Each structure stands twice: as C-alpha cells, then as structure tokens.
Amino acid sequence: MENPFAREPRPSVSCLWQAATGMALLFLLGLHFVAQHFVAAGGLRSFSDVVSYLRNPVILGLELLFLVVVTSHALLGVRSILFDFGLSARMQQRVSKTLTLIGVLTATYGVWLTWVIIQ
C-alpha cells in the first residue's frame, strides 16, 4: 500500500515544530507529572518542597524548557485550528504574530513566576 502522506506537500516548519515539541512533551510532561504529582506525598508538593525542588538547577532548566515547549505546542495547535477558518494570507500572518506575542508573554510570565518562587 502506498503511503498517502508521501503525496502531500513537504511539511512546513511549524508542522515539524509541532511534531518535535509533541515528542519532547512526552518526556517533559511525563517528568513534570510524575515529579509533581506522583512522587510528592499526597500528590502535591508543599510550598517549601516546591521551592527546594525548583532550586535544583537541572530541574529548573527542565521545567523552563517544559514551559517553552508546551506553550509553543499549544499555540501552534490554536493556530492550525484558526487557519481551518480559511483565513486570508494577511489574516494568517496577523494570527501568527498575535499568537507569537501571546507565547512570549506566557513564557515571560512563567519565568517571572519561577523567579519569584525561588527567591
């Protein structure tokens, strides 16, 4: 049987990024979920536990990477749903710019929040 996907045009950068971030999320979300909700007693860390957990530089790096990856994956998903409305090229560009801005603001908020918590 012929692979029907082989007939499709080459995937766009955003499509590849969506797939790559999705694959990365399997690891990062799994780690986040297990560390925050399964390892912690009672399924949730106390305030002091959260602070000491995030003060570990490796964990901090992974959590921030998780934030960026999950935000970009989510916003690319929103983008593809919005593009299904059959937007004009100009409108697609506007949507992409707006979602990029939302992504940057979300990541900035996450980094700020993390900084406040570990101080």
Added chain:
Amino acid sequence: MIPLNPPRIKRAVRWFDVRHRRTGMWAYSLNRITSIILFGYLYLHLAVLSILARGPGSWDSFMSLARSRVFLSLDVFLLAAILIHGLNGVRVVLTGMGYGVRMQKLLFAGVMLLAVLLWGTAAIKIYGS
C-alpha cells in the same frame, strides 16, 4: 476582524462532526477536542500557580482544597485528555513518517487501549494518594 459567515464556520467545525466518518476522522476529532481541553487547562494551571507567588500560607491552604475528591477527579479527567492526545499524537507522527500506515486502525486501537490502561493505573494512584 474575521468575517464569521456560515460556510466558514461550517468548514471550521466540520471535523467536530464524526457521524458516518471513518476511524481516522474519529482520531482526528478526538485529538482536536482534547487539544482544546488541554489548551484551556494550560492557562488555568498557570493562573493557579500564581498562588505560589503569594507565599507559603496561600499555597498550603490551596493544597487542602486541591486534595479534595472533586479536584482529584478533575486531575483524573485531565490525565485522560493528556493520554489520549499524547498517544494519538505519537500515532500521527508515526503514520506521518510512513510507519504503520497499513495498520492505522489497529494502531489507533492500540494507543487508545494503552491510554485506558495507563489512565486506570494513574487514577488508582491519584485516588489512593
């Protein structure tokens, strides 16, 4: 402004209607529905985490609420969405790369079965914690 005329709306929500559709369409719709749930949850989660910025008193009192049966049930529901979306996403990537195209339906059934098994195990762990 995006002009919201009926044909556009119909086109955009076509994927939502899975009546008389094949397995692939069911998988696609399921992926989209769970993606919308997870997108909403992402921002809800970030908003909830802002409680941490208010200090230990606020967070620790929130924890007692978060350990309630209702909250745990929401966690279990969320986990179902994560597993369905994540494992279905793996199927999409695999078929997109040309692997398992011939057995797409079987692959979908397999990942959904795996999702149910993982979900059941995690639900027992969540309620038991």
